[in-house]
Amino acid sequence: MTKDEVLEILRKVIDPEIGINVVDLGLIYDVNIDDKKLDVDMTMTTAACPLGAYITDQADMLLRQFFPEAEVNVNLVWHPPWTPEMMSDAARQQLGWM
Numbered sequence: 001m002t003k004d005e006v007l008e009i010l011r012k013v014i015d016p017e018i019g020i021n022v023v024d025l026g027l028i029y030d031v032n033i034d035d036k037k038l039d040v041d042m043t044m045t046t047a048a049c050p051l052g053a054y055i056t057d058q059a060d061m062l063l064r065q066f067f068p069e070a071e072v073n074v075n076l077v078w079h080p081p082w083t084p085e086m087m088s089d090a091a092r093q094q095l096g097w098m
Helices: 003-010 052-066 089-094
Strands: 028-034 037-042 071-076
Touching: 003 028, 003 037, 003 052, 037 052, 052 071
Parallel strands: 037 071
Antiparallel strands: 028 037
16 A cells, blocks of 8 residues: 555545546645555545535545555545645646636
């Protein structure tokens, strides 16, 4: 289990309102791997996001599926606040912001 593998799995989690994965949206703040413990800090574009629980549940479910031996914790955090600058160039291009 590596950070790159975790991020690749998280690219399968799509924000249904925007249609872009959570990694390219810049919603993944930290991936910490310690032996068989996996902690992921993620945020939403806004604290009022109606699908926040759904998205974090999807991330948790996929990580547990791909890394069944790991103790998985997906933490929803709000600091620092998300901004559009956190998106990848591919996400900005997909939204027509480039």
